Every structure is written in structure tokens, then in C-alpha cells.
Amino acid sequence: MRLWIKCYEQCFRDSLGLLRGFRCLSAGRKGRVELRIQNRCCSSVQGEVRVRFAPSPTGFLHLGGLRTALYNYIFAKKYGGVFVLRLEDTDQSRLVPGAAESIEDMLEWAGIPPDESPRRGGALGPYLQSQRLHLYSQTAQQLVERGHAYYCFCSPQRLELLKKEALRAGQTPRYDNRCRYLQTDQVQKKLAQGASHVIRFRLEAGVKPFHDLVFGWNRHEVAQVEGDPVVIKADGFPTYHLANIVDDHYMKISHVLRGSEWLISTSKHLLMYQALGWQPPTFGHLPLLMNKDGGKLSKRQGDIFIQSFQRDGVLPEALLDITTNCGSGFNTNQMGRRIDELISEFNPSKITTHSALLDLEKLPEFNRIHLQQQIEDKQRCCSLIKDLQQQIQKVYAAEIQDDEVLHEAYIKRVLHLRKGHISSLQELVSPTYSYLWVRPSLCSQQVAALTEEAHLIASLLLKFVEERGEELSVDQLSKDLKNLAKQTKATKYREVMKLLRLALSGLQQGPSVAEMMVCLGPAEIRHRFQKLLQLQT
Numbered sequence: 307m308r309l310w311i312k313c314y315e316q317c318f319r320d321s322l323g324l325l326r327g328f329r330c331l332s333a334g335r336k337g338r339v340e341l342r343i344q345n346r347c348c349s350s351v352q353g354e355v356r357v358r359f360a361p362s363p364t365g366f367l368h369l370g371g372l373r374t375a376l377y378n379y380i381f382a383k384k385y386g387g388v389f390v391l392r393l394e395d396t397d398q399s400r401l402v403p404g405a406a407e408s409i410e411d412m413l414e415w416a417g418i419p420p421d422e423s424p425r426r427g428g429a430l431g432p433y434l435q436s437q438r439l440h441l442y443s444q445t446a447q448q449l450v451e452r453g454h455a456y457y458c459f460c461s462p463q464r465l466e467l468l469k470k471e472a473l474r475a476g477q478t479p480r481y482d483n484r485c486r487y488l489q490t491d492q493v494q495k496k497l498a499q500g501a502s503h504v505i506r507f508r509l510e511a512g513v514k515p516f517h518d519l520v521f522g523w524n525r526h527e528v529a530q531v532e533g534d535p536v537v538i539k540a541d542g543f544p545t546y547h548l549a550n551i552v553d554d555h556y557m558k559i560s561h562v563l564r565g566s567e568w569l570i571s572t573s574k575h576l577l578m579y580q581a582l583g584w585q586p587p588t589f590g591h592l593p594l595l596m597n598k599d600g601g602k603l604s605k606r607q608g609d610i611f612i613q614s615f616q617r618d619g620v621l622p623e624a625l626l627d628i629t630t631n632c633g634s635g636f637n638t639n640q641m642g643r644r645i646d647e648l649i650s651e652f653n654p655s656k657i658t659t660h661s662a663l664l665d666l667e668k669l670p671e672f673n674r675i676h677l678q679q680q681i682e683d684k685q686r687c688c689s690l691i692k693d694l695q696q697q698i699q700k701v702y703a704a705e706i707q708d709d710e711v712l713h714e715a716y717i718k719r720v721l722h723l724r725k726g727h728i729s730s731l732q733e734l735v736s737p738t739y740s741y742l743w744v745r746p747s748l749c750s751q752q753v754a755a756l757t758e759e760a761h762l763i764a765s766l767l768l769k770f771v772e773e774r775g776e777e778l779s780v781d782q783l784s785k786d787l788k789n790l791a792k793q794t795k796a797t798k799y800r801e802v803m804k805l806l807r808l809a810l811s812g813l814q815q816g817p818s819v820a821e822m823m824v825c826l827g828p829a830e831i832r833h834r835f836q837k838l839l840q841l842q843t
Contacts, residue, residue, distance in 0.1 A: 355387025356560045359413075359420070360550065362394045363405035367412040367612045369664070370565070370595045370603055373629045376648075377592055378563050379418040383649045387560070390428070391420035392553060395436045396543040406434075412612040416622040417645055430557045435549050442544035445552050445582065446505045446537055454581035455537060458485040458506045459496050481506070481533025505538035507547070507581075513573045514580075519590030520657045521566070526573040535574065551575050555584050566591040566659075593658065595629065598665040609666070619730035621680070624673040631672075633662030642675045670729040681725040691717045694731050698743050701735045705744045708830070720825050723780070724817070738816060742825060745834065746812025750841050756805045757797040761842040763805055764835045766790050771828050771835075778828065783820035809838045 359375040361367065367375075375391075382389040391413065393406050410425050422428030432438060449455035460481075469479040486508060496503070509529040518524050537548035544552070554562060569591040579586040595603055603610050615625055627643050630636065635657040636648065643651070680686040691714055698712060710716055720734065720742055728734060734742065753760045770790060787806070791799040803819050810822045810831070823831055 354558075354560070355382060355385045356390060356558055357382050357387060357563055358390040358392050358554070358557065358559050360392040360394050360553070360564075361409055362397060362400075363402060363409060364397060364400040365402055366405050367409045368603070369610045369612070369625075369629060371409075372412070372416060372612055372625070373595050373633070373662075374563070374565060374592060375413060376416075376418055376626055376629065377635065380645075380649050380652045381561065381563060381654070382421070384652045388421045389418075390430075390433070390557060390559070391423035392433045392557070393424055393435065394546065394549060395434055396545075396549055398436070398541075398543065408613065412616070415616060416612065416626060418626070435544070435553065438549075438553065439542065439544075441552050441556060442538065442549055443542070446544070446548065449507065449537070449578075449581060450505065452581065453508070454578075455505050455507050456486055456488070456534075457493050457497065457503045458534075458536070459488075459501050459503045460485060461502075478531070480531070483534050486534060502540050504536045504540050506534040507537045507574075507578060509534050509574065510577060513577060516572060516576055516586075516589065518569065518572070519561075519563075519588060519654055520593070521569060521591055521659055524569065524572065526570050528571075528574045528577070532574075537578075547571065547574060548578070551578050551582075551584075551586075554587055555579075555582075559587050561588045561590060563590045563592060566593055590654070590657070593633070594661045595633070596661045596663055598663050598667075600661070600663065603664070619673075619732035620669065621673055621676045621730075623679075624669065624676040627676065628666075628669055628672045629662075629664065632664045634658040634660070641672060642679065644676075644679075674726070674729040677728065677730065678725045681721045687718065687721065688714075690721060690731060694721070694734060697731060697735045702740070702743045707745055710830075711743045716827070719827075723821055723825055727817070738813070741811035741813065741816075741822070745837075746808075746810075748809065748812065748838065748841060752808060753805065753838070753841060756808065757794075757801050759794050759797045760805060761839060763790075763794060763797065763802055764809070764838045764842070766793055767806065768832060768835050768839075771831050774828070776828055778824045780818070780820045780824050783823055784818070787819060809834055 357378040359371075359378050361371050361375075379389045381387070391410060393409065395401055395406065406424065410420070410423055413419055420426060422431065422433065424431075424433045427433075435442075446455060450457070458481075465481070468482060472479040483506075485506070509532065511527065511529045513525055513527055513529075515523050515525040535547050536545050538544055553559075572589055572591075576586055597603060609615075612625070616622075623644055626645060626648065627641065630643070630648055631639060631641060635654060636651045637653050637656065638651055677690075680690055694717055695712055698706075698717075706712070724734065733739065740746075757763065767790065770786060774786075787803070788799065791797070791802040794802060797805075804814070806819045807813065807816065807822070810819065810826065816822065817825075826834070
């Protein structure tokens with residue numbers, strides 16, 4: 307008997323949300339996903355796992371949005387489910403031209419394309435909220451007819467006055483629910499007169515606790531701190547609170563993974579599910595993505611938009627890697643993980659409530675690692691070669707003197723010699739590496755400032771290259787160049803290297819002389835040192 311009472315008390319305390327318990331998500335047969343708390347099944351989803359990323363095209367995709375989309379994508383692929391992109395475009399006044407198309411473009415570029423979307427379609431579309439207005443209107447009418455919602459005729463002026471009075475009194479502004487108490491004949495009269503109105507949802511006390519995949523048990527008594535929320539605006543468009551639950555229901559979303567800023571609104575949404583008699587999805591609220599100092603990532607900083615990273619030559623794999631590396635939810639936490647590894651190592655029970663601190667100063671290092679991986683992969687390297695060919699032609703088209711620099715074999719050699727040293731392909735078309743694509747200009751004064759034995763050194767090098775033939779290696783060349791320097795009469799090894807570097811690149815710094823020679827190849831070496839000899843005659 308005592309054991310039964312203890313078990314009952316434990317269940318009661320859990321239902322009130324007083325204990326958080328342990329989180330563990332596991333994939334079972336036929337797509338069954340179970341959430342267990344202290345070895346007891348808390349909730350389960352039968353059938354297909356369906357998650358969604360639902361941004362508003364009032365702006366372009368930024369890092370925070372990409373991270374939310376990524377966790378949804380990984381969750382879907384981990385458990386054999388479907389990743390849906392839905393665009394919440396009901397705030398028509400704030401829509402940004404081109405943003406809707408760009409969001410899907412950036413997801414595809416990042417390597418996390420949706421399975422269903424406005425572009426790809428799907429059985430449960432349309433996937434633009436502006437094309438689903440009839441569903442929201444129909445649902446709002448159901449709520450009104452069942453007494454869970456009502457027409458509100460309060461003017462914007464009255465609402466603004468309520469706000470000012472609350473602020474003056476040091477209180478949080480909230481609607482006073484005045485229209486909740488209108489009689490039926492009063493409502494019908496105003497509707498017949500064509501009075502402007504909205505529809506508000508009737509918040510009720512006694513919110514049930516819910517278990518969040520990340521934050522555990524939660525319960526927010528919204529009726530005590532908020533006025534009844536608007537669900538249909540005066541223009542006939544729904545607010546987020548109604549539209550998202552209607553769409554999640556009809557699109558059969560099983561799990562809602564979204565930012566933790568929506569955690570406090572979830573009790574409100576669950577009241578709507580209850581009023582409609584619908585089964586809610588399982589919720590998981592992801593901790594915020596913050597700057598390394600704990601500050602909020604600002605959309606006003608242009609460098610957090612995904613298009614900016616794409617333009618700057620950041621690899622999508624590096625972007626996905628750094629946004630997960632700084633957070634939680636994975637069995638290991640190492641640099642250089644690709645999407646298949648992220649999916650394999652994903653473990654929802656390891657997602658913590660702590661904000662993820664993102665240090666973008668580390669992004670070049672992430673990009674360097676992923677660029678090296680791609681260079682070493684035969685298929686991906688071919689793609690890099692084509693990309694670099696286009697960049698070379700764009701930057702140096704009018705200056706290229708030998709089309710061989712655009713040949714696949716030449717560019718491949720450059721990439722393999724520079725892998726691990728460069729953080730992006732764009733570095734290779736910067737002035738630092740211009741010598742790879744354009745022959746440098748030399749003047750006799752530059753040469754004379756280094757040595758009076760330039761003619762001798764150039765002759766020795768040309769003879770040496772002829773003897774070596776086409777086979778050049780960095781290690782062997784490094785040894786041979788030291789021997790070459792010993793054959794000069796008055797020029798030290800350091801000045802010999804400076805002269806060779808100047809003749810090869812026109813620069814004072816850069817990769818080793820041996821690497822430059824291997825990159826350029828025997829024919830180009832001969833051409834550049836013959837030019838040096840001509841300066842000495």
C-alpha cells in the first residue's frame with residue numbers, strides 16, 4: 307500500500323511539473339520515437355516523424371535560423387522522418403521581396419534541403435501561409451462557435467490608451483478582455499454594421515504542464531499575466547499563435563523544434579489545441595545562439611546572414627560545423643564533422659538549456675579544415691577546380707598570358723600544394739597568389755638591390771631545371787636549392803632565395819620557393835628566369 311501511495315505521489319508531482327527528470331529520445335521500429343523520463347514512457351509518436359522549419363520571409367536567412375533548420379533536418383534524418391519548410395508570410399506589410407526564394411536557396415546551398423516546401427511541393431501543402439487563409443478562418447470560426455474565442459471591436463486608439471496607462475502605473479501592458487463580455491445581440495449588431503474587428507482567443511486558467519524535450523516540465527499560467535490574444539487580425543490574416551498550430555495539425559507535424567523564445571507561449575498554444583480537440587505535437591525548445599561574449603546575435607549585423615557567408619567563400623559544411631560545435635546535442639564535439647557525421651552523432655538527450663556561444667573568429671579555421679577535406683576528395687575536388695577556374699577568369703581574365711593556368715591539372719596541383727594553408731578558394735585569387743595566374747613584372751633595380759650575381763644564379767637554376775626534367779618535388783627541390791646557393795661567389799643563401807622568389811612571383815613573401823616552383827612547373831620556371839636573364843643583358 308505504501309509503495310502504491312509513493313508511486314501515486316511521484317506521478318502527481320511529475321504532472322505538476324515539479325520534477326524535470328531525465329530526457330532520452332530513442333528511435334524504435336517503424337519510425338516510433340519515445341521520450342522516457344526516469345525509465346517511464348512520457349510520450350510517444352506513432353508513425354512518421356515530421357518536423358518543420360517555419361521562418362517568416364520578412365528578412366533573409368541568418369545564422370540563428372540556419373541553426374534551427376539544421377537541428378530539425380538532423381532530427382528528421384536521424385529518425386527516418388520528413389523535414390518540411392513552411393513560410394509564415396501572413397505579416398504582409400513586412401515581407402521583403404526575394405526573401406522567400408532566398409531562404410529555400412540558402413537551405414539547399416547549405417546541404418539541408420527540405421523534403422516538402424513551396425518549391426518542392428508535397429501532399430500536405432500549400433506551404434505558404436498566405437495560401438492557407440481559409441483554414442485559419444475556418445478554425446477561428448470553430449473556436450468562436452464553441453465559446454473559445456470572440457469578436458473584439460476595440461479600436462487601436464483604445465488599445466494604445468490601455469498600454470500607456472499600464473506603463474504609467476508600472477505594469478506590463480495587457481488587454482483587459484473587455485469584448486469578452488459583450489452580449490450576442492451586441493456582437494451581431496456591430497458585425498451587421500461592418501465594424502472593424504479582430505478575433506481573440508479566450509485564455510482560461512488551469513493550464514496543464516507539458517514536457518519539453520530540452521527544458522523538461524513546464525507550465526505557464528498565461529491567463530494570469532496576459533490578455534486574450536488576437537488570433538485573426540482586422541485584415542483577415544491570422545497571427546502566429548493560431549496559424550502555427552493549424553498548420554502543424556494539418557501538416558501532421560510530430561515534433562516542434564524551435565527557439566527557446568517561444569517556450570513561454572507554448573502553454574497558450576496547448577490551450578488552443580485543447581479547445582480544438584487536437585493532439586499536440588511534442589515540443590523541444592532550442593537554446594539561443596549568442597555571440598561569444600553572451601550578447602544577442604543581431605540581424606542588423608550584415609555578416610550573420612547566410613548570403614554573406616556564401617559570398618565570402620565560406621563552405622556550407624564549415625558553417626554547419628561551427629554552429630553545432632558551439633552548442634550541444636551530440637555525442638562528441640570535434641571540428642571537421644560533415645552532415646552525415648552530425649546525423650550519426652546526434653543525441654537529443656544531450657541538448658542543454660545553456661545558450662550556444664558562437665565565436666565567428668574561429669570560422670576561418672573550420673573552413674580551412676573542410677576545404678582540405680574537399681581537396682582530398684576526388685569528386686569534391688573537381689567541383690572546387692571548376693569554381694576556382696571561374697574565379698580566376700573573373701579576376702584575371704585580361705591579364706592571363708598563358709591559358710595553361712586554367713587547365714584542370716594545373717589548378718589541381720595548386721590546390722593540393724596549398725591545402726591546409728588556405729582557408730578559402732578566394733585567397734588563391736588574391737594579390738598574394740596572383741603569380742600563379744599572371745606573370746610578375748620585374749625591374750633591374752629590384753634585382754640589383756639583392757645581388758650582383760643575378761645572371762649567374764638564373765643560369766644555374768635554368769641548367770638545374772633542364773637536368774631535373776618534368777619531375778619536381780618540394781622536398782628534393784629544397785635540398786637542391788641549398789646546393790645551388792653554394793655555387794655563388796658572394797651571395798648568401800638568404801639573398802639567393804629572395805632573388806628566386808622575386809623572379810617567380812614578384813613578391814617578398816609567400817610559400818616556399820620550392821613549392822612555387824612545383825606549382826608553376828618547369829616550362830613556366832624557364833620562361834620567368836629567361837626574362838630575368840634578359841634584364842641582365
